[in-house]
Amino acid sequence: MTTTPSDAEIGRNAEPSKPIVPKSASEALRPQAGTPPPKRSRASRNQFVVFLNFLLSIVVLVVLAGGAAIYFGRLEFEGRGPTTVDQTILIKPNTGVQEIADQLERRGLISDARVFRLGVRAFGNDSALKAGEYEIKAGASMRDVMELLKSGKSVMYSLTIPEGLTVEQAFERIAEQEALSGDMPASLPAEGSLATDTQRFTRGTTRQSIIDKMLAHQKQMVEEIWARRAPGLPLADINAFVTLASIVEKETGRADERSRVASVFINRLKKKMRLQSDPTILYGLFGGKGRPADRPIYQSDIDKQTPYNTYQINGLPPTPIANPGRAALEAVANPSQTDDLYFVADGTGGHVFAKTLDEHNENVARWRAAQKKQAEEAAKAGATPPADGEQQTPAQ
Known part of the structure; x- marks a missing residue:
């Protein structure tokens, strides 16, 4: 028979119960040992992840856009330019890169001033572009233009x-x-x-x-050539040297006979003979302006007294009659060693030389005959006959 314990028995067998002590507010809020932390709400977690993803996406897009800009910008910077013909451009001193870029774009020499400016900066050439006038070749790229302006190779x-x-x-x-x-x-x-x-x-x-x-x-x-002149020249000073060289320069343009023409004048100076050079007559008449192209030498010109007319004066004129070149200066400083005292034009651009007056007169007669024949042929052809040249003398 099962019996149910009475209330008295229950109370007798049970442990005395502990008094209940109320907890403070902080203890009530402190998690108990072994209790898991409270979880963040699903909505809150999703918003944070979305924001991080958004930021990451922006960064990726910026990187991609920047890379694309650099790639296509470099293609444009190094690609063929818009010019179809060679052109020149003048870059003035103290012109900045931005102004240069704008000037190039206005002239149609580059397609984009901003790309040019950024490209110059990317290559570290902001202060390397030089003033000057440059020839931009047809199709030159912006990089070609940059390198040209950097080189300073002006026209x-x-x-x-x-x-x-x-x-x-x-x-x-x-x-x-x-x-x-x-x-x-x-x-x-x-x-x-x-x-x-x-x-x-x-x-x-x-x-x-x-x-x-x-x-x-x-x-x-002049000083260098004068310093190594041959000894014994009848030239008083360096001015006389340049003066005679200018006469030789005007008498002949042929390299193979300059030193021989010089020897004629040196020989005449040594013998106290007048030089009788036609170019000196012309300088005395027309000065530095020079004789008009269609103006012949007249007999009256030869007889005219001027300080430069070597038919009328002894020795050299007071100054040169032109600017002599190196070859004429060298010819006078070291003339050929000859006995020649005369020369006359031969009708072919050169001269024939003579040691005696008789030989010279024969040469003059031949030259005059050739001139007469040439004039007759010119008249038949309806052309203007040539005037007497400057280079028919020295005469006696």
Whole structure:
């Protein structure tokens, strides 16, 4: 028979119960040992992940866009340019990269000034572009243009002063050269003092600097050649040397006979004979402007008294009559050793030489016969016969 314990028995067998002590608020909130932390809500977690993904996406897009911009920008920077013909452009001193880029774009020499500017900066050439005038080749890329402006290889111009021009004639050529800048000097330098060669320069070079260079070059050359002249020349000083060289320069342009022409004049000076050179007559009449092309020499010109007419004066004229070149100077400093005292034109651009007056007169007669025949042939053909040339003498 099962019996149910009575309440008294239950109370007797049970452990005495512990008193219940109320917890403080902080203890109530502190997680108990072994209790898992509260979980963040699903909605909160999803918003944070979405934001991180968004930021990552933005970074990736920026990187991709930047890479694409660099790639296509480089393609444009190094690709064929828009020009179809060669063109020149002048970059003035102290011009910045941005202004250069804008100028190139306005001229149609590059397709995008911003790409050019960024490309120059990327290559570290912000301050490396130089002023000057440049020839941009057809189809040149922006990089080609950058490298050209970085090199400083400007367009070069030439100014040629031929042997035998006077200082005044040379000055006319310098003044007419449009690539030069600045005014001409107020006065002319001494006759014969300019170098007769080709000057190379960039646009904007001053006329005065070109003239200064020519003066210095001629002075140096004349002094060097004069210092190694042959002994015994009948020339009093360096001015006489240049003067005779200028006469030789005007008498012949042939390299193979300059030293022989020089020997004729040296021999005549030694014998106290008058030089009788036609170019000196012309300089006395027309000065540095030179004889008009259609103006012959008349007998009255030969008889005219001027300080330069070597038919009328003894010895050399007071100054040179032109700017002599190196070859004429060398010919006078070291002339051929001959007994020649005369020469006359041979009708072919050269001269025949003679030691005696009789031989010379025969040469003159042959030359006059050739001139007469040439005039007759020209008349038959309806052409203007040639005037007597400068180079028919020295006569007796």
